[in-house]
Amino acid sequence: MSIAKTPPAPYYAVIFTSLRSPVEDSYGETSHRMVELAQAQQGYLGHESARDGLGITVSYWESLDAIRQWKQQSEHLLAQQKGRITWYEVYKVRICKVERDYGFENKEIL
Amino acid sequence: MSIAKTPPAPYYAVIFTSLRSPVEDSYGETSHRMVELAQAQQGYLGHESARDGLGITVSYWESLDAIRQWKQQSEHLLAQQKGRITWYEVYKVRICKVERDYGFENKEIL
Numbered sequence: 454m455s456i457a458k459t460p461p462a463p464y465y466a467v468i469f470t471s472l473r474s475p476v477e478d479s480y481g482e483t484s485h486r487m488v489e490l491a492q493a494q495q496g497y498l499g500h501e502s503a504r505d506g507l508g509i510t511v512s513y514w515e516s517l518d519a520i521r522q523w524k525q526q527s528e529h530l531l532a533q534q535k536g537r538i539t540w541y542e543v544y545k546v547r548i549c550k551v552e553r554d555y556g557f558e559n560k561e562i563l
Numbered sequence: 564m565s566i567a568k569t570p571p572a573p574y575y576a577v578i579f580t581s582l583r584s585p586v587e588d589s590y591g592e593t594s595h596r597m598v599e600l601a602q603a604q605q606g607y608l609g610h611e612s613a614r615d616g617l618g619i620t621v622s623y624w625e626s627l628d629a630i631r632q633w634k635q636q637s638e639h640l641l642a643q644q645k646g647r648i649t650w651y652e653v654y655k656v657r658i659c660k661v662e663r664d665y666g667f668e669n670k671e672i673l
Contacts, residue, residue, distance in 0.1 A: 456580050456655050466578065466659055468621055470566050470611050501580050503613040507564040509621065511578055517662075537667055545566050545666040547645040549576055549659035552627075556655040557647055 457499030457513055462551050464498055465514045471544035472507060476531060480540050483532050494523045513551070567609030567623055572661050574608055575624040581654035582617060590650050593642050604633045623661070630658060 473480070491497050491512060496519025500512040514520045523529060536544070583590070601607050601622060608627025610622040624630045633639060646654070 454615075456582070456617070456653060459657075462657075464658065468576065468661075470621075472566070501617060501619055503615050503617050503619045505613050505615055507566070507611060507613050509611055509613045509619045511580075511619065511621075520654075526641070538617045541667065543566060543666070545664060547569075547572075547576065547661045548663040550632040551578075551657045551659045554655060554657040556653070558653040559652065 454502055456556070457501050459498050459513050459518075459551070459554070462554050464551050465517060465520055466549040466551050467512045467514065467520055468547040468549060469510045469512070469544065470507065470547075471510075472542045473504075474540055474542050476539050478539055483535070487529060487532055490526060490528060491523060494526065495519060496522070517548070564612055566666070567611050567621075569608050569664070571622050572664050574661050575630055576625060576659045576661050577622045577624065578628055578657040578659060579619075579620045579622070579654065580617065580650045580657075583614075584650055584652050587647050588649055588655070593645070597639060597642055600636060600638060601633060604631060604636065606632070645656070 488500070491500065496515035498513035498515060500510060502508075502510040512523075514523070524533075567594070601610065606625035608623035608625060610620060612618075612620040622633075624633070634643075
């Protein structure tokens with residue numbers, strides 16, 4: 454997992470913060486599949502993910518419309534439903550406009 | 564670490580994504596101290612953090628001005644400098660406006 458190479462701002466971010474239930478039940482597979490599907494969506498720009506207890510996944514998108522379409526993608530809708538029934542104790546989704554960004558790499562500005 | 568209890572949108576988020584160097588050199592202490600300091604800043608709303616290889620910390624703020632003030636806080640400025648010299652191979656900072664959010668907890672909408 455590395456830092457997403459996003460285009461110049463503005464663009465959009467979805468911050469998905471979650472606590473998992475102890476139930477595995479194909480979570481890993483589905484999670485992997487959702488990344489594949491998201492990457493194939495129009496307007497997908499990249500994503501970043503980390504979990505140690507709390508899980509944080511941030512996906513980046515060209516527009517609010519691209520986010521809406523991803524939320525309504527049929528296989529993703531089923532995964533969201535199963536997420537609520539099976540995999541997550543609690544989650545929060547935040548839809549954001551990235552107004553500005555900057556970075557650092559090996560002593561040089563990205 | 565739990566999901567931040569943020570007020571109704573709109574509010575602001577700073578997404579800080581990083582890869583660490585192997586150097587510890589008081590990283591843990593400083594990291595803890597920065598959380599204390601951030602919590603004492605005007606306009607701080609909460610934060611969420613996870614690292615497994617990639618580190619993601621999202622802090623939430625009332626306004627862009629609160630974010631600006633936190634970035635300029637004197638002890639934080641020193642930590643940022645040491646971060647570039649010592650602790651991070653690469654990082655990216657994204658300043659966002661949270662336009663909308665929703666959540667789920669134990670089968671109930673938050």
